[in-house]
Structures are given as C-alpha cells and as structure tokens.
Amino acid sequence: MGLIVQKFGGTSVGSIERILNVADRIIEELRSGNQVITVVSAMGKSTDDLLGLAKSITATPAKRELDMLLTTGEQVSIALLAIALQSKGYPAISMTGWQAGIQTESVFGNARILDIQSNRIQSELNQGKVVIVAGFQGITSDKEITTLGRGGSDTTAVALAAKLNAERCDIYTDVTGVFTSDPRYVKEARQLKDVSYDEMLELANLGAGVLHPRAVEFAKNYHIPLVVRSSMEKKEGTYVSEEVTMEQNLIVRGIAFEKDITKVTVHGLKDGIHCLPSIFSPLASNYINVDIIIQSFSETKENNVSFSIKTESLEQTLDVLKENKDVIKYDHIEWETKLAKVSIVGSGMISNPGVAAKMFACLAKEEILIKMVSTSEIKVSAVVDEQCVHQAANLLHDAFELEHTVVSV
Ligand code: ADP
Ligand code: ASP
Ligand code: MG
DSSP states (O other): OOEEEEEEOTGGGSSHHHHHHHHHHHHHHHHTTOEEEEEEOOSTTHHHHHHHHHHTTOSSOOHHHHHHHHHHHHHHHHHHHHHHHHHTTOOEEEEOTTTTTEEEOSOTTSOOEEEEOOHHHHHHHHTTOEEEEETTEEEOTTOOEEEOOTTTHHHHHHHHHHHTTOSEEEEEESSSSOBSSOTTTOTTOOBOSEEEHHHHHHHHHTTOTTSOHHHHHHHHHTTOOEEEEESSSOOOOEEEESOOOTTTTOSOOEEEEEEEEEEEEEEEEOOTTTHHHHHHHHHHHTTOOOOOEEEOOOSSSOEEEEEEEEGGGHHHHHHHHHHTHHHHTOSEEEEEEEEEEEEEEOGGGGGOTTHHHHHHHHHHHTTOOOOEEEEETTEEEEEEEGGGHHHHHHHHHHHTTHHHHSOOO
C-alpha cells in the first residue's frame, strides 16, 4: 500500500457536482489500495471574489487580514469534500493548514513552508481516513495564519508528498497536462508526455501558471514524481521528473509568457561605481523583485540603468527610488507599463548556438519590437508590448515547430 497525494484546483472543485466527481477520483485511488491525502483549492474563482470584497473597502488592505480572509476559501472546499466522501461511505477528515501542521515563515501573502508537523495527518491516515488538507495556507511560529502566494495549493501538495514520503503527487487541473504553451492562447499547443524538473521550473517561473514554481522546486529537491492531469478526463497526464525519455534532443520544449510587466529606467546616473548597489540594495530590502537588468557602462557619457518589475510593484519602486535619490545620484526616472515577457525554454539550448538569434528574427519579421532581453542556459526571454504577447507566443511556437516535434499523448 502506497501513499498518494492529490491536489485539485479551483475549477475542479467549482461546484457541488465537481466536488462529488473529486470524491469519486479519491475513491478510485482508495480502491487500488492506496492511502490518500487530498489538497484542495478554493471553489472556482472564490479567492478572486474574496480579494474583490477587501479591495472594495480599500485599495491597500492589511496583508494579515487578507490572509485571514483568503484562507476561508479553502476551508469551504475541504469541508464540502469531506462531507461528500463521508456521504459515499468513506471515512474522511478535513484539516486547515494549521491543523495539518504546516508551518511557514512570517510573511503574509507569500510565505514559504518551513516544516510540516505531520503526526496528526499520519494518525488520521493510520485510522483509515482520507485526509483532506486546505491548500495555500499555513501558520507561523507565533500562530498567525499565512498564505503561500497565488496558486500555492500546488506547493502544499508537493510539500506534503515530500514530508510523508508519498509515492507520487498528482496535480489534477482543468487541462490534461503540461503543454508546449498555454493552450488557452496558443492554438497549436501540444501536450508534453514528460518534462524535466529544470525545464518545468523555468516554465513555471516564467509564467506558465499550470504549476506553482515553488511546488516544482520542492518536487525537484525531494525527488517527488509529479503528474499533471485532468480532473474531468481520464487521460494519462504529463510526468514531471528528473529524467525525460523522449524528445530529449528538442531545443525548445515550451513557451511561457507573463503579463503586467513594467520597465523602469533611471537616467543620468553620476556615480559609475556605486550606482548599481545604490539602486538595487534599497529595492531588495523592500522585498521588491527585480527581473531583467540592463546596464552598459560608458566612461564618457552619463549612464542609465533599466530594469523590469511586476507592474503591481511600480508605486513602491518609485517611492524607494525617490527616497534614495541623494544616494543614487540620478537625474530622472522613466517607466513604461503594459509590457509582457515571452520566453522560450529548453535544455537543448545549452549546446545549440543561434537559438536566441532565431527568436529575435522571428519577432522582428512580424514587427514585434523587443524592449529587453535576458538569457540563461536553458531560456531566452524577451520583453514586448503586452498587446503583442499572444501573437509572439504563437509565432515562436510555429518558428520552433513545437506542433510537429513534440509527441503528444
Ligand atoms: P488550478 O486551479 O487547477 O490550479 P490553474 O488555472 O492554476 O488551475 O492552472 C491551469 C491553467 O494553466 C490552464 O487552464 C492553462 O490555461 C494554464 N497554463 C499556462 N501555461 C500552461 C502550459 N504550459 N500547459 C498547460 N496549461 C497552462
Ligand atoms: N485559491 C488560491 C488561489 O486562487 C490558491 C490556489 O488555487 O492554488 O490562488
Ligand atoms: Mg493553479
């Protein structure tokens, strides 16, 4: 008998009918002789609705209270799912994050899991129950309720799988697996049979919302086989693991994109040596995440530095730069909103020069202006106008022939 951790996302528990369907999927797993822990998200779009309620009072609700509010969404679905299983004659118990012993750091809105005190879960499993855990939430050492960031239920599931040595973690969602790009926007996207942890981590970090990046990080660090599959259709899904068997030689495996990006440029920097730390240290100490940074130093001209951030951080970024104007010693700041980042990802890039050039040529041919670029061993990202991003993703998907070269399942 093995232990399986399953996770069902918002759409998959979006109605009573769907919750009953989830109960049936759990029962199938029990009948094949496994113990089951099931993590669930809030029903449908209820997290967005709760957020909307708070924002209808103020644009800047306190983060502690937001976490208190948002965690109620998952509490609804765990209770309903436990009731559904019990009504079908299967013993089940629901647990909030703190009841499940999920300890996090003291950061509201984006806390990391530090440890899981799993004795309560273990004892309920030993009594033959299905344990249903609220995703996306935990508790700090001083008993404050926290959330793990949007999409964080995936991370709850994988962390539980790691802690309890599960055989596998199944992420049930509204698509049949991980695709070469978001199938909602890229018409030729194909499902991948398998994908490596590293490629999946890049895709997730670069905006492929199908998995929470920290869930992939946990799976990689603890060697948890992860399967992304449909909660509605009985299909095999995509395996995320260390080894990928087929398609290994493909240069580009997937295309991800992310909207709501802003480019900030600090003009007229006077202090060549100290300008970079004087800009980025205060941003870091204010927990502002900076992505791409561009600087080309010149002895003769005044220097500029550009960097990209999520648009939601713009106001805070400008405040920090203005507060530190005397130390940074700049002339003025410019920013451009409504940008997006499109990225190509694939471990085959390491040994194949010319991939970035092909990407640039493909976008230039259709007059899509690239405003910033960044590369790593296995990805190339380009910042473009937000309105072009779906077109760019489709063009790159065609250019790298992802519809032909990928074996779909
Ligand atoms: P859940 O509520 O089940 O967690 P999400 O909305 O978080 O579901 O994630 C599933 C969605 O991720 C899909 O509906 C799809 O639009 C989007 N998505 C983005 N990139 C990809 C990709 N590469 N493969 C599959 N789905 C993707
Ligand atoms: N309900 C949370 C969200 O919408 C967590 C999750 O779905 O993973 O972000
Ligand atoms: Mg999700």
